[in-house]
Amino acid sequence: AQKITQTQPGMFVQEKEAVTLDCTYDTSDPSYGLFWYKQPSSGEMIFLIYQGSYDQQNATEGRYSLNFQKARKSANLVISASQLGDSAMYFCAMREGQGAQKLVFGQGTRLTINP
Amino acid sequence: DVKVTQSSRYLVKRTGEKVFLECVQDMDHENMFWYRQDPGLGLRLIYFSYDVKMKEKGDIPEGYSVSREKKERFSLILESASTNQTSMYLCASSLNRARNSPLHFGNGTRLTVT
Numbered sequence: 001a002q003k004i005t006q007t008q009p010g011m012f013v014q015e016k017e018a019v020t021l022d023c024t025y026d027t028s029d030p031s032y033g034l035f036w037y038k039q040p041s042s043g044e045m046i047f048l049i050y051q052g053s054y055d056q057q058n059a060t061e062g063r064y065s066l067n068f069q070k071a072r073k074s075a076n077l078v079i080s081a082s083q084l085g086d087s088a089m090y091f092c093a094m095r096e097g098q099g100a101q102k103l104v105f106g107q108g109t110r111l112t113i114n115p
Numbered sequence: 116d117v118k119v120t121q122s123s124r125y126l127v128k129r130t131g132e133k134v135f136l137e138c139v140q141d142m143d144h145e146n147m148f149w150y151r152q153d154p155g156l157g158l159r160l161i162y163f164s165y166d167v168k169m170k171e172k173g174d175i176p177e178g179y180s181v182s183r184e185k186k187e188r189f190s191l192i193l194e195s196a197s198t199n200q201t202s203m204y205l206c207a208s209s210l211n212r213a214r215n216s217p218l219h220f221g222n223g224t225r226l227t228v229t
Binding site for chain 1: 158160219222
């Protein structure tokens with residue numbers, strides 16, 4: 001079974017609009033962490049934001065915020081005031097369990113910002 | 116800033132060749148990882164290492180091996196390259212086992228096996 005599911009293969013958004021990228025996850029472990037990465041066309045993976053399963057508040061980093069709904073097992077990335085430079089692949093990932101090292105990634109969503 | 120350096124950006128190899136992909140990190144990170152990335156499949160973990168000379172299989176280890184002789188260096192080895200190993204290979208490192216410790220990635224090596 002898929003641990004991380006990103007249901008939107010591609011999204012097109014007008015510049016300056018807000019955009020929400022969906023991510024649902026599957027785990028029975030109460031201790032886990034959720035990550036979002038951005039991969040521009042140049043190929044490097046850029047860490048954007050982190051949310052822990054025990055965190056009481058939704059994570060925010062500049063224009064990025066994470067809409068964390070624990071009961072629904074969803075961790076959607078919200079980008080406010082989108083810019084042309086936000087066009088990229090976005091990956092959701094999870095690390096589950098105490099002391100675990102590896103991250104499991106979703107299939108990714110390709111976001112295109114239109115001028 | 117953490118720097119993870121992969122020795123080659125592009126590689127073209129022939130079927131049956133032994134292939135070495137090298138990765139070096141400069142921040143004294145405990146953990147290192149090799150993923151492959153294929154369209155529609157996201158990133159899949161091949162192997163990872165949590166200490167020198169230690170390694171663990173990821174989700175798709177078949178056809179690959181790894182070596183970590185020094186803390187900063189993690190090598191991926193394709194013993195006998197096959198065309199289905201044509202892919203983008205991404206190396207990453209993380210500081211420690213903390214749940215919030217993110218992975219830092221290199222720029223990737225695009226391997227083509229003909």
